[in-house]
Structure formats: structure tokens, C-alpha cells
Amino acid sequence: MKKIILTGDRPTGRLHVGHYVGSLKRRVELQNSGDFDEIYIMIADAQALTDNADHPEKVRENIIEVALDYLSCGLDPARSTLFIQSQVPELTELTFYYMNLVTVSRLQRNPTVKSEIQMRNFESSIPVGFFTYPISQASDITAFKATTVPVGEDQEPMIEQTREIVRKFNSVYGETLVEPEILLPDNKACLRLPGIDGKAKMSKSLNNCIYLSDTAEDVRKKVMSMFTDPNHLRVQDPGEVDGNPVFIYLDAFSRDEHFAEFLPEYKNLDELKAHYRRGGLGDVKVKKFLVNVLQSELEPIRQRRKEFEKDIPAVYRILEEGSKKAEKVAAQTLADVKRSMRINYFEDREMIEAQAEKFRQG
Numbered sequence: 285m286k287k288i289i290l291t292g293d294r295p296t297g298r299l300h301v302g303h304y305v306g307s308l309k310r311r312v313e314l315q316n317s318g319d320f321d322e323i324y325i326m327i328a329d330a331q332a333l334t335d336n337a338d339h340p341e342k343v344r345e346n347i348i349e350v351a352l353d354y355l356s357c358g359l360d361p362a363r364s365t366l367f368i369q370s371q372v373p374e375l376t377e378l379t380f381y382y383m384n385l386v387t388v389s390r391l392q393r394n395p396t397v398k399s400e401i402q403m404r405n406f407e408s409s410i411p412v413g414f415f416t417y418p419i420s421q422a423s424d425i426t427a428f429k430a431t432t433v434p435v436g437e438d439q440e441p442m443i444e445q446t447r448e449i450v451r452k453f454n455s456v457y458g459e460t461l462v463e464p465e466i467l468l469p470d471n472k473a474c475l476r477l478p479g480i481d482g483k484a485k486m487s488k489s490l491n492n493c494i495y496l497s498d499t500a501e502d503v504r505k506k507v508m509s510m511f512t513d514p515n516h517l518r519v520q521d522p523g524e525v526d527g528n529p530v531f532i533y534l535d536a537f538s539r540d541e542h543f544a545e546f547l548p549e550y551k552n553l554d555e556l557k558a559h560y561r562r563g564g565l566g567d568v569k570v571k572k573f574l575v576n577v578l579q580s581e582l583e584p585i586r587q588r589r590k591e592f593e594k595d596i597p598a599v600y601r602i603l604e605e606g607s608k609k610a611e612k613v614a615a616q617t618l619a620d621v622k623r624s625m626r627i628n629y630f631e632d633r634e635m636i637e638a639q640a641e642k643f644r645q646g
Contacts, residue, residue, distance in 0.1 A: 285431065285462075286321040286322060286429070286431070287319065287320045287321050287431050287432065288320065288321060288322045288323070288324070288428055288429055288430045288431050288432070288462075289311075289314060289320050289322070289323040289324065289430060289431075289432050289433070289434065290324045290326065290424060290425050290428045290430035290433060290464075291307060291311060291324075291325060291326070291433055291434050291435060292324075292325055292326030292327060292328050292369070292424070293326075293327065293328060293350055294328045294329075294331055294332040295327050295328070295329050295332055295343055295346035295347050295349065295350045296332050296336065296342060296343065296346060296488060296489075297346055297349070297488035298346070298349045298350075298353060298488075298495045298496065298497050299349075299350060299353040299495070299496050300486055300488070300493035300494055300495045300496060301477065301486070301493075301494045301495075301496065301533075301537075301578070301582075302477040302485070302486035302493070303353075303496075304357065304496055305469065305477060305536045305537065306435075306436040306469060306476075306477065307434055307435055307436060307469070308353070308354075308357045308359075308496075309357070310434050310467070310469055310470075311323075311325065311357075311359060311364075311434060312357055312358040312359060314432075314434065314467075315358075315359060315360060315363050315364050316358075316363075320432070322365070322428070323363065323364040323365065324364070324365045324367065324428045324430070324610060324613075325354060325359055325364050325365065325366050325367075326367055326368075326369050326424060326610075327347055327350050327351065327366070327367070327368045327369060327603070328369045328424070329343050329344075329347060329368055329369050329370050330369045330370045330375070330376070330420070331369060331417055331420055331421070332346075333413070334411055334413035334414040334417050334420075335404055335406075335411060335414045337411065337413075347368065347603070348596060348599060348600075349497075351366065351599050351600075351602070351603055352497070352589050352592055352593065352599065353496050353497065353589070354366060355588070355589075355592050355599065355602075356496065356497075356585045356586070356588040356589035356592060357496065357585055357588075358588075361602045361605070361606060365606045365609050365610055366602055366603055366606040367603065367606040367607040367609070367610035368603055368607050369424065371604075371607035371610075371611065372427070372607060372610050372611045372614050373611075374427060374611065374614035374615050374617070374618040375420070375423045375424055375427055375614060376423075377618060378423035378426065378427055378614075378617070378618060378621060379416075379419050379420045379422075379423040381621060381625065382419050382422055382423060382449050382453070383416065383419055385449050385452040385453060385456070386416075386418075386419055386445075386448075386449060386452075390445075390448075391415060391416065391418060391419075394418055394441050394442070394445060395441045396418070396438060396439065396440075396441045396442050397415065397417075397418060397441075399438075400414075401414075401415075403489070418441075418442050418445040418446075419445075419449070421442050421445075421446060422445060422446040422449045422450070425443075425446050425464050426446065426449075426450060426461045426462065426464075426617065427613070427614040427617045427618070428610070428613055428614065428617070429461075429462040429617060430462065430464050431462060431464060431465060432464065432465055432467050433446075433464050433465070433466055433467065434466075434467040434468075435466060435467075435468070436468070436469070436476065437468055437476060438476065438485075439466070440466060440468075443464060443466040446464060447463050447464065449461075450462070450463045450464075451463065453621075453624075457621075457624040457625050458624050460620055460621060460624040461621075477532065477533070477536060478529045478532055479492025479493065479529075480492050480493070480494060480506050480507070480509065480510045480511065480529065481511055482510075482511030482529050494506050494507070494578070496582065496585055496586075496589075497586065497589060498582070499586075500579055500582075500583070500586075503575065503578055503579060503582060504575050504579075507530075507533075507571050507574050507575045507578065508568075508571050508572075508575070510529055510530055510533075510571060510574075511529050512528055512529065512530050512567045512570075512571075513528050513567075516560075516567060519563075519564060519565065519566040520563050520564055521563055522561055522562055522563040523560040523561060523563070523565070523567075524561075525557045525560055525561055530567070530570055530571060530574055531557060531560070531570075533574055533578075534553055534556070534570075534573075534574055534577065535553070537574075537577050537578060537581055538553050538573075538574075538577050540552050542573075542576070542577045542580065543556075545576075545580075546573055546576040546577065547573045547576075556570070556573075
């Protein structure tokens with residue numbers, strides 16, 4: 285069996301460092317590993333419209349932002365197929381068929397759906413498209429027969445829902461779809477990067493992000509304003525490391541070579557944490573170190589983005605070519621699905637002849 289990756293992002297804004305450590309960086313590593321036969325990276329505009337139907341321009345304008353973030357991080361259209369969800373109509377048809385395999389109560393129990401509904405204040409009036417987007421995700425994943433889906437831990441319930449749909453379909457109609465596996469980040473700090481305000485998760489809607497396309501000065505200002513341990517009021521005070529956003533970011537981004545370059549009085553992050561815990565280390569010094577770490581990671585991304593920004597039509601050509609390729613693959617899966625469901629009426633010559641004979645004898 286081929287090893288295939290499918291993953292993607294909603295184009296509701298520029299991508300941030302949470303996306304980067306949670307999935308983008310890993311996608312590039314997987315792409316460059318040579319371990320996978322096919323890689324599909326989707327800009328999920330149709331899914332984004334489920335809670336932005338009244339503001340389609342927001343989604344439209346951010347297609348290019350997400351594409352630029354992808355390319356600047358190192359996703360290579362020669363090795364990964366970058367495509368736009370709405371340009372692959374087969375995904376919508378698959379979603380419609382899968383809807384018959386999922387109950388309303390099962391969707392209501394999906395933890396990701398529940399938290400997203402609460403965050404968007406949809407409790408009293410949930411758009412049907414938004415409510416059913418786990419089924420749409422199952423369509424996206426299965427259309428490409430993906431074996432691996434690299435995402436953050438908040439998407440685990442969504443992947444499990446896809447697995448349930450695959451099992452249900454295969455049990456009813458015969459072995460047709462591939463059951464995917466989730467691939468989580470290796471670094472636990474990357475699983476759920478908090479916002480700079482200390483809130484649970486970095487989120488575009490909460491305006492607590494450091495974006496991949498932020499200028500160096502933007503990054504510096506955001507890091508220096510970051511929430512830390514509220515009880516660490518003076519330099520000599522002992523500080524708390526666990527749950528401290530600055531140290532969570534350092535867990536996600538810093539390496540020993542960063543200390544040699546930017547903070548040579550410490551060998552590694554463990555030594556820095558130990559000093560902070562016992563007191564005598566100020567937040568400003570730690571934040572300045574984090575600024576340097578982030579700049580070293582983000583500067584190459586910013587420079588590559590500037591190059592791609594010089595030829596935006598070429599970026600759209602990449603997306604158009606990728607969408608055409610993705611549609612061909614999805615069309616084959618849709619044909620397999622319809623054949624298994626016995627709704628491929630016009631190509632089932634055996635059925636047509638049998639019915640013709642029935643009426644001849646009738």
C-alpha cells in the first residue's frame with residue numbers, strides 16, 4: 285500500500301508559529317524524508333466558509349496568505365501537491381454520501397466540534413455546514429486514500445471520526461476506503477502552543493499570535509509583552525516554569541546551539557529553567573533570549589516569502605496545477621465509492637442487461 289499524507293489549514297488568516305511547530309515544520313520534514321509516496325496539502329476554503337459564509341472576502345483574501353506561508357516554510361510543489369479544497373468538487377459529493385453513516389448525536393459528542401461551537405458562540409444557532417465539518421474532513425482524507433494525517437492533538441477527535449466513517453462504509457459496502465493514522469508532533473510543547481497572552485491556545489480569532497510573516501520588530505514587541513509567571517515580580521523571586529508561556533515557547537523552539545550563540549552562560553534549557561526556579565533570573569533576559577531564538581527560525585522563512593511575493597501569479601499557477609492533480613485523484617476515489625455503493629448506474633452494463641432481459645421476458 286502506498287504511504288500518503290493529507291493535511292491542511294483553513295484560510296481565515298495568516299499562519300502563526302503555533303501552526304509552524306504544530307504541523308508545518310513536520311510536514312516539510314516528512315516531505316523531505318522520502319518516506320511517503322504522495323503528499324497532499326489542502327487550503328480548506330470550503331471548510332472556512334462554514335463559519336464565514338457572510339464574509340467570503342476574508343477567506344478569498346487569505347488563500348494567497350496561506351499559500352505564501354506554505355511555500356516560505358519549505359513546502360515544495362514538486363514534491364507536495366498544494367491545492368484548494370473548493371476546486372475539487374468530488375469532495376462535496378463524498379461528504380454527502382458519508383452523511384448517511386453518521387448520527388447527529390455522534391457529531392454532538394465530538395469534543396473538537398463542541399469546543400469550536402462554544403468558542404464561536406454557535407450554541408443556539410449552529411450552521412449545518414459547520415456542524416458537519418468532521419464529515420467533510422473525512423471526505424478530504426479518504427478522497428486521497430491518506431494513510432497518515434499530521435495534525436495537532438486538538439484534531440484527534442476529528443481523525444477518530446474519520447476512522448469510524450471508514451469502518452462503517454467498508455462494513456456496509458465492502459473494503460473501499462483507507463483508514464488513516466494520526467501523526468502528532470514529537471515535541472510535546474508543540475502540541476498546543478499557548479497564545480502570547482497566556483490563554484489556552486494561540487488563535488487568530490483571539491489576536492494572540494506571532495505570525496510567520498511578522499516583521500522582526502513585530503516579533504520582538506510581541507515576545508517582550510508575553511505573559512509569564514504572575515508571581516515572579518522581582519528578579520530575585522523564584523519563578524514557575526511549568527505553564528509559563530515563555531518557557532513553553534523555548535521548549536518548542538530552542539536548541540542547545542541557540543545557547544552557545546545567544547546565551548553562552550547556560551549550556552541548555554534545563555540550566556536556564558533551574559536558575560529561573562531558584563530565583564535571580566529576570567523575565568526580560570529570558571524573553572530577549574526567546575526573541576533571538578525565534579528570529580533565527582523565522583528570518584529564513586521571511587526571506588523566502590519575500591521572493592515568492594514577487595510573482596503572485598506564479599503562486600496561483602502552483603495552486604491551480606495542484607488542484608487539477610488533486611481532482612483527478614479524488615475523482616478516482618469517488619468512482620470507487622459509487623461502484624461500491626452500486627450507484628454507478630451507467631457503467632454497470634451487467635445490471636442494465638439483466639434489467640433489459642427482465643423486461644423482455646416480462
